[in-house]
Amino acid sequence: MMESNIFNAIGMAGLDPAILFLVLLVLLIGAFVIIILQGKRLKNLERKYSKFMQGKEAESLEEEIVGLFHDNRMIRSENEKNRKDIININKRLNNSFQKIGLEKYDAFSQNGGKLSFALCMLDENDNGFLLNSVHNSDGMNYSYSKEIKAGISDVELSKDEKRALDKALESTNR
Known part of the structure; x- marks a missing residue:
């Protein structure tokens, strides 16, 4: 040893x-x-890289990636514009007439048909007007309106006007 x-x-x-x-x-x-x-793993990685780059030059691949980033920015700005437009449309929609109630009736029960009507038009907050057109047997037509605030008229409504108002208030529940 x-x-x-x-x-x-x-x-x-x-x-x-x-x-x-x-x-x-x-x-x-x-x-x-x-x-x-490790050499085999490196060869596999090189083969995958070559396949990935096949048909593309590194410069064109870079241009492609830059183009995608540019497209992404454009999509984001367009999305922001659309979001603002939707908010604006919703604000304007709240003030437009969305609820409508129409009640046709025969004002004087003259069997001449239902030529009189009460039309109620309300916005999102149940504000609007009620238009009543009364047709009589002489062929005369009288129209008048009543203001509606929060679903209530400050003037007393006839039964036909009340039905038109109720139809308008219920029109969003259908």
Whole structure:
């Protein structure tokens, strides 16, 4: 057996150099296996990269990516514009007449048909007007209107006008 000052210094004086040689050989073979496996992975990655770049030059791919970013900015700004437009439309829609009630009736029960009518038009907040057109047997037509605020008239309504108002108030529930 061979004596070594180095083995003595590190506390391995009784170690057989053949065992140390075998351990180092196994580690070296393991390192080569890892290098070969990493080489295969690198080849696969290079093949995927080549396939990805196939038919495209790197410059055209960069232009494509820059174009997508530009398109994305345009879409975002258009989306913001649409959002503002929708908010504006909703504000205007609240003040437009959305609820309508029409009641046709025979004002004087003359069997001449239902030529008189009460028309109620309300906005989102139940504000609007009621238009009443009364037709009599002489062929005369009288029209008048009543203001409606929060679904209530400040003037008393006839039964036909009340039905027109009720129809308008219920028109969004249909």
